[in-house]
Amino acid sequence: MPKTKEAEAGPAAPGDAGDLILPVDQQAASLKSKDLLGIEYLDADEIQLILDTAHHFKEISQRPIKKVPTLRGKSVINLFFEPSTRTRTSFEIAAKRLSADTQTISASTSSMVKGETLIDTARNIEAMYPDLLIIRHAFPGAAHMLARTCSAAVINAGDGAHEHPTQALLDALTIRDHKGSIEGLRVVICGDIAHSRVARSNIHCLRKLGATVVVAAPPTLMPCDVEALGVEAFDRLEPALEGADVVMTLRIQLERGGKLSFPSTREYFNLFGLSRDKLALAKDDVIVMHPGPMNRGVEIASDVADGPASVILEQVSNGLAVRMAVLYLLAGVGAAKKNVETAA
Amino acid sequence: MSKLLLKGGRVVDPAQGIDQTADLMIDDGLISGIGSDLDANGADVLDVSGCVVAPGFIDMHVHLREPGQEHKETIKTGTAAAAAGGFTGVACMPNTSPVNDHRAVTELIIERADEAGTVPVYPIGCVSVGQQGEALAEIGELVDGGCVAVSDDGYPVATAELMRRALEYTRMFDIPVIEHCEDLSLTGTAPMNEGRVSTALGFKGHPAAAEDIIVARDLVLAELTGGSLHCAHISSAGALRMIRDAKARGINVTCEVTPHHFVLTDEEVRSFDTNTKTNPPLRSQAHVDALIEALADGTVDAIVTDHAPHHADEKALEFDLAPFGIVGLETAVPLACDRLLHRGHVTLQRLVELLSVNPARILRLDAGDLSEGAVGNVTVLDLERTATVDAAAFASKSRNTPFDGWELKGWPVFTIVAGEVVWKAPG
Numbered sequence: 001m002p003k004t005k006e007a008e009a010g011p012a013a014p015g016d017a018g019d020l021i022l023p024v025d026q027q028a029a030s031l032k033s034k035d036l037l038g039i040e041y042l043d044a045d046e047i048q049l050i051l052d053t054a055h056h057f058k059e060i061s062q063r064p065i066k067k068v069p070t071l072r073g074k075s076v077i078n079l080f081f082e083p084s085t086r087t088r089t090s091f092e093i094a095a096k097r098l099s100a101d102t103q104t105i106s107a108s109t110s111s112m113v114k115g116e117t118l119i120d121t122a123r124n125i126e127a128m129y130p131d132l133l134i135i136r137h138a139f140p141g142a143a144h145m146l147a148r149t150c151s152a153a154v155i156n157a158g159d160g161a162h163e164h165p166t167q168a169l170l171d172a173l174t175i176r177d178h179k180g181s182i183e184g185l186r187v188v189i190c191g192d193i194a195h196s197r198v199a200r201s202n203i204h205c206l207r208k209l210g211a212t213v214v215v216a217a218p219p220t221l222m223p224c225d226v227e228a229l230g231v232e233a234f235d236r237l238e239p240a241l242e243g244a245d246v247v248m249t250l251r252i253q254l255e256r257g258g259k260l261s262f263p264s265t266r267e268y269f270n271l272f273g274l275s276r277d278k279l280a281l282a283k284d285d286v287i288v289m290h291p292g293p294m295n296r297g298v299e300i301a302s303d304v305a306d307g308p309a310s311v312i313l314e315q316v317s318n319g320l321a322v323r324m325a326v327l328y329l330l331a332g333v334g335a336a337k338k339n340v341e342t343a344a
Numbered sequence: 345m346s347k348l349l350l351k352g353g354r355v356v357d358p359a360q361g362i363d364q365t366a367d368l369m370i371d372d373g374l375i376s377g378i379g380s381d382l383d384a385n386g387a388d389v390l391d392v393s394g395c396v397v398a399p400g401f402i403d404m405h406v407h408l409r410e411p412g413q414e415h416k417e418t419i420k421t422g423t424a425a426a427a428a429g430g431f432t433g434v435a436c437m438p439n440t441s442p443v444n445d446h447r448a449v450t451e452l453i454i455e456r457a458d459e460a461g462t463v464p465v466y467p468i469g470c471v472s473v474g475q476q477g478e479a480l481a482e483i484g485e486l487v488d489g490g491c492v493a494v495s496d497d498g499y500p501v502a503t504a505e506l507m508r509r510a511l512e513y514t515r516m517f518d519i520p521v522i523e524h525c526e527d528l529s530l531t532g533t534a535p536m537n538e539g540r541v542s543t544a545l546g547f548k549g550h551p552a553a554a555e556d557i558i559v560a561r562d563l564v565l566a567e568l569t570g571g572s573l574h575c576a577h578i579s580s581a582g583a584l585r586m587i588r589d590a591k592a593r594g595i596n597v598t599c600e601v602t603p604h605h606f607v608l609t610d611e612e613v614r615s616f617d618t619n620t621k622t623n624p625p626l627r628s629q630a631h632v633d634a635l636i637e638a639l640a641d642g643t644v645d646a647i648v649t650d651h652a653p654h655h656a657d658e659k660a661l662e663f664d665l666a667p668f669g670i671v672g673l674e675t676a677v678p679l680a681c682d683r684l685l686h687r688g689h690v691t692l693q694r695l696v697e698l699l700s701v702n703p704a705r706i707l708r709l710d711a712g713d714l715s716e717g718a719v720g721n722v723t724v725l726d727l728e729r730t731a732t733v734d735a736a737a738f739a740s741k742s743r744n745t746p747f748d749g750w751e752l753k754g755w756p757v758f759t760i761v762a763g764e765v766v767w768k769a770p771g
Contacts, residue, residue: 040544139665
């Protein structure tokens with residue numbers, strides 16, 4: 001790909017833009033905050049910018065040589081204080097395809113096991129001049145704490161049951177790929193809403209993009225006053241599914257407690273498992289999504305997960321593009337902000 | 345013989361039905377008279393014109409952390425904070441290390457308070473040995489050593505059986521059982537109120553029902569036993585409804601609320617500021633409204649701080665991991681003046697009842713009034729003074745307040761204990 005003049009001139013393009021092929025308006029645009037802590041804090045234009053940028057990044061992963069020099073010389077640190085395969089790997093690959101240097105620190109190998117606090121860990125990492133910090137943590141607000149402590153751009157890769165913004169963005173990209181637009185769609189999120197950061201980020205994201213969001217869960221797995229998030233709530237799956245354009249099922253998070261939330265996985269599947277029969281209540285062109293990891297036969301039947309309506313693996317591929325886009329957009333903002341602070 | 349004459353203030357003494365501009369004389373630590381144009385007659389004179397002269401305020405719910413947690417607070421710094429907040433006495437909860445379940449601990453607390461010599465400290469003993477909720481502590485010994493009440497604060501009295509026996513047993517000594525009303529099976533590790541904010545932030549929620557359930561249990565037991573029940577730091581509209589009803593039926597119950605519960609809502613937690621983490625948690629606006637209504641109508645007997653100092657390092661953790669608690673001694677009176685009095689929710693007389701008369705009555709203290717011969721404990725307020733909360737300047741060892749930087753109107757200006765000015769406002 002020939003290097004464009006716009007790419008060279010674009011103030012938000014960090015380092016050598018290489019053979020990036022972004023339209024002019026996206027080269028100049030940027031996110032308002034130095035961090036991505038949650039979808040709640042973004043406006044619809046910022047979400048569209050990330051999705052449009054991600055759309056252009058998709059193609060890189062289909063090249064024979066899957067690497068561009070966009071973030072060459074940038075340093076990305078993954079801080080994973082909670083188990084993760086998909087998200088951690090996705091961020092690592094995304095950073096590497098943009099030529100950033102990456103380092104992953106997981107809870108078991110960090111000084112947290114020696115009693116170091118999160119703030120002290122953050123200060124020590126900050127002293128090594130990273131450009132981007134990605135954090136996965138078991139408690140809500142951990143990413144916010146890091147963002148207050150560090151001048152590097154912080155990306156929340158999941159903070160307890162609070163937010164998981166890149167998951168919602170990759171879900172939105174996947175829906176947009178299939179439906180053209182998100183405006184006016186009816187999206188059903190079903191399962192363990194109470195313990196799900198994916199649900200919270202998706203509710204914010206889809207509503208900002210104009211969708212109607214419906215949540216369905218047993219009352220024991222539905223958080224209090226959920227309607228305040230701007231959703232319709234159902235305590236049975238069947239009526240929620242009527243007229244659905246998109247159905248997202250969520251994993252039951254037994255590790256987050258709630259042993260009294262339902263009597264058995266068998267009964268849960270009978271009532272809330274997404275089976276072919278139940279899915280037939282949705283629109284004919286419905287798509288089925290799951291953020292993973294999936295418990296087959298608990299929240300979703302295998303023939304649905306692997307069936308023609310499933311876009312579950314496309315979500316994973318889109319995750320890569322979305323994370324490349326977020327890294328790209330925040331690396332630029334972070335550098336600009338630091339320059340301003342130095343000058344002041 | 346030291347004498348102190350407070351000249352020209354608005355003397356408010358609900359016990360005697362006094363609210364008038366007058367002079368107040370304290371002679372050798374005791375109040376010797378209220379009248380117009382009293383002759384100084386060799387006394388030190390304090391011009392308090394334009395100020396309110398009230399019976400000394402008593403905070404019946406503080407954590408002084410000594411013995412055992414002196415990095416958070418000591419009796420010396422805690423009583424200095426009390427004086428700086430306008431309080432002439434504090435009752436301290438027994439969850440120290442070791443807990444105050446033995447007379448020796450009670451006596452140590454009183455001895456240290458005497459050494460500090462700022463404001464008197466009234467220890468509260470444990471209901472149960474080690475606050476373990478199994479066997480009654482030696483309550484007779486604790487009372488003999490100087491305890492004015494018993495409580496397992498930090499936790500509820502563990503079982504209905506134990507609470508029944510505590511309410512019965514304390515009748516012998518005419519002291520209240522102070523209950524931390526929380527059904528632990530409903531709250532678990534929840535760091536905040538259950539409601540729309542906990543849902544938005546993804547936190548496990550502490551429902552108001554957890555408080556209501558223990559209040560309900562204890563009201564039934566107070567009725568059964570005739571014991572004296574005092575419900576600590578009430579935060580729930582439902583609990584207040586039950587207490588109001590119980591009082592109307594003649595049950596021997598009193599209750600208290602904190603400024604942070606009647607000023608702040610759980611919306612504050614959206615900042616993830618661990619200085620908003622407290623137990624019971626900050627509730628929704630509907631509960632705040634119910635608290636203010638109950639403060640006005642007499643359902644609530646006392647304003648307390650639940651002063652809960654924590655070291656900055658302990659609060660600099662993830663919200664779920666940080667300890668519960670807010671310091672309150674140096675902000676309670678201005679918050680009550682600004683938010684209750686100046687907004688017209690309570691009268692000045694009612695405010696003095698909440699901060700002085702009623703805490704003294706509940707703890708059976710010889711305090712809370714300005715009648716002749718009473719101990720000369722006085723709080724002087726300047727209701728027009730406007731100042732900004734400056735946590736860095738606190739006398740307390742800890743700074744864990746969500747009110748730092750707040751501009752408030754109505755502050756204490758002199759704290760007088762037994763006729764001695766133990767604190768005066770700077771400037």
